[in-house]
Amino acid sequence: MSEFAPDSVDLVTPQTARFDDPLELACGRTLPGYELVYETYGTLNAARSNAVLICHALSGHHHAAGYHSNDERKPGWWDAHIGPGKSIDTERFFVISLNNLGGCHGSTGPTSANPDTGRQWGPDFPMITVEDWVHSQARLADRLGIQRFAAVVGGSLGGMQVLQWTLAYPERIANAVVIAATPKLTAQNIAFNEVARQAIRSDPDFFDGWYAEHATLPKRGLKLARMVGHITYLSEDAMGSKFGRDLRSDDLNFGFDVEFQVESYLRYQGDTFSTSFDANTYLLMTKVLDYFDPAASHGGDLARALAPASCPFLVVSFSTDWRFTPSRSRELVNALIRAGKRVSYANIDSPHGHDAFLLPEPRYQAVFGGFMARVARDLDLEGK
């Protein structure tokens, strides 16, 4: 008998796909062979038509649902939405979730060995873009015998990958779900990323990215980067109701130890992250975000950039998300409409800011689950 909830995908085991063909990258460099680590949930149908690809966000990875062991404290990062009967229903869909190239959770990235030198890639790892990710994901689909995804789904930076899928491989994506994302970063988004990068790169333990060879980690910088990130993930209201101006102890200490609960929270989040995430990967992921701008090569006209897309879209935003505000989603929706595409849009009233895309919320689940149920019904009709 399973020890997990009835709507859990239970125990899952990551797998690794090795690719020996070089991958030409947008930056002009070529990545020799590489590996992608991924998980799957559910069963691929005979027609190989029910696959759903999950694209992860900035600090995400392949472990989106279920548990790696009976002892694992928390399930995968999107377990609220992937499982039997959930929005991405594993009784109907075959779900694939990977760690992207450049990641630090098993796929080839800065912590992997550079075949040319035998030592870690470190800062020599080539700069990656969303376009590169999508190409590498298409190769993974080839490997798994999937010609066309029933849906490609992602939140935040994951949503940018979904958007790129509709442009690079319109014939290979039947539906697109773009959640809490944006067609491009604003100057303020880039500014926050730049603070994170400066924090990491100015840490004396960064050693121009060669910290591993110096047997150290730029923990201070990574901690600061994560602290800044967390402020932008939560809404002001969510932070207020979670912490307010509550003090850690009864009295002010008039010093620089933790006084307010929110300070304690941020320091803890930063400390945990600073030893568990690779700094070169974090730098790379922030640049991937900065670079994404499909309209740029079309004179800034997003509707024109979207011309290749052919599938229906679901776009979801959250009312208190100030990292990628609802207006960023509406910019995408308006461009899709101008381009004559099919699009459903929901702005979900939620107090949880950007983080809302990770959480279960009935209205969000109704919209997301409703769209995916239609995707599943279309598959049933195709099968008849």
Added chain:
Amino acid sequence: MSEFAPDSVDLVTPQTARFDDPLELACGRTLPGYELVYETYGTLNAARSNAVLICHALSGHHHAAGYHSNDERKPGWWDAHIGPGKSIDTERFFVISLNNLGGCHGSTGPTSANPDTGRQWGPDFPMITVEDWVHSQARLADRLGIQRFAAVVGGSLGGMQVLQWTLAYPERIANAVVIAATPKLTAQNIAFNEVARQAIRSDPDFFDGWYAEHATLPKRGLKLARMVGHITYLSEDAMGSKFGRDLRSDDLNFGFDVEFQVESYLRYQGDTFSTSFDANTYLLMTKVLDYFDPAASHGGDLARALAPASCPFLVVSFSTDWRFTPSRSRELVNALIRAGKRVSYANIDSPHGHDAFLLPEPRYQAVFGGFMARVARDLDLEGK
């Protein structure tokens, strides 16, 4: 003939007031003698009734208007609002602007000598609060023979000092002008301050605040702190229209050198600040902000906390200010109304975010200048 504009206060010379009576501080410690550096603009009238006190913000100082020399490139930080015919009209008012205790521009602070040790106070400088500042400012008023200010005026952290003046010395303030301020920080405000503090305190050159004795400066930390600050001072729209996604050069470099204009701006602002502002002072100023919460000692009831206030208030907020949003000003206005106080409130439509309080904007000048003109007329009536 003056080399300056006709509405400039022209050349000004800072003065220093020395106080030998110890000052008991809210933190429980006592500051022995101290000095305050200040400037004055305009002429004190015979009744000594036309004095206006300017309270500065986080990184501000006493040099609010005019020039220290003919070679000075930029006038004082609030020159847009102080001068002949300006909102604070120096032909009608005698304006006093000081550097607050704990500052690094001439008043006693962490860079001053500790009389007990002969060396710099550094991190041993006692923690200061808005209450302490107001007491020290009242002593400066005594020294200058000013029993009652025609108005006390300030923006941001300066507005908090104005509010405290109305509570601590209601009989000594005839009018209060509180601009782009808040009756207390939110958890998000504290969170941003905590990132700034962690950036400074985790810089290896900080040496627990004794960097001067190590002949160094925590430049990396102070730079990061300032970069974060600048993001919060500008509105998202202002940053967007100022920089957008414009690139520094024609092509992406796919590296970590400056690519976007906004990165260049932030690095420049951070670098400049990192060698010109004292890190211990910056830490102290952020704590002064965090601590201010006059309602806390009244069970969180701001209206009750405001009971002592007796003067008319002008409260001004700016539509795109997301550091201290218009809703924070409305919280103060509503409490003033509930407490039965006289208050005028204007939310100025401006694209410039929190920084708007420093800028000349016709609607802002009309409201601010209009209120101050009434203050001046009241003085004329008193004189009759």
